Amino acid sequence: YNRAGVERVMGWCTEPEYRRFLKQTPVFEKMLVEDGVLLFKYWLTVDQAQQEARFRERLEDPLKRWKLSPIDLKSREKYREYGVARDAMLEATHTKVAPWTLVDFNDQRAGRLALIRDLLDRIPDTDVPAESIEFPPLPGLPQREHFGGTLRPIRPKA
Numbered sequence: 102y103n104r105a106g107v108e109r110v111m112g113w114c115t116e117p118e119y120r121r122f123l124k125q126t127p128v129f130e131k132m133l134v135e136d137g138v139l140l141f142k143y144w145l146t147v148d149q150a151q152q153e154a155r156f157r158e159r160l161e162d163p164l165k166r167w168k169l170s171p172i173d174l175k176s177r178e179k180y181r182e183y184g185v186a187r188d189a190m191l192e193a194t195h196t197k198v199a200p201w202t203l204v205d206f207n208d209q210r211a212g213r214l215a216l217i218r219d220l221l222d223r224i225p226d227t228d229v230p231a232e233s234i235e236f237p238p239l240p241g242l243p244q245r246e247h248f249g250g251t252l253r254p255i256r257p258k259a
Contacts, residue, residue, distance in 0.1 A: 104122040106186050111172070111176075127199065134198050139223075141202070143201070143202050143204050145206035145212060204216045
């Protein structure tokens with residue numbers, strides 16, 4: 102859904118490309134569902150203050166720095182535009198066949214648990230009987246792997 106979000110806001114797609122995406126997406130999603138795909142669409146909502154706190158944490162923590170990109174910094178100036186683009190995309194692609202579910206992700210742990218609970222509640226229970234599998238013995242002793250040429254596997258250090 103980047104076409105209707107970041108690509109639209111940052112000017113990385115043309116107006117016809119954007120319009121085509123909004124028109125084609127519900128049709129494509131309907132085709133998937135008609136073919137038996139269980140399609141669940143979740144939008145993870147985060148307030149601007151929380152997003153700022155996460156950006157700052159990523160900037161200050163060397164182990165999280167990789168998560169922060171120059172695009173993230175540019176996007177801070179376009180928060181309102183992202184909201185408008187998000188709302189338009191959600192409106193255009195929220196259908197009876199493939200509805201969106203919004204998940205409050207200001208608290209990541211609580212958001213994850215809410216999403217998982219919702220997903221598990223939607224997936225139908227299916228009884229899959231365990232088939233009996235016969236595991237016959239090998240006809241001889243197990244073989245050790247040997248490699249030809251110069252390739253050798255690395256081994257754990259003792």
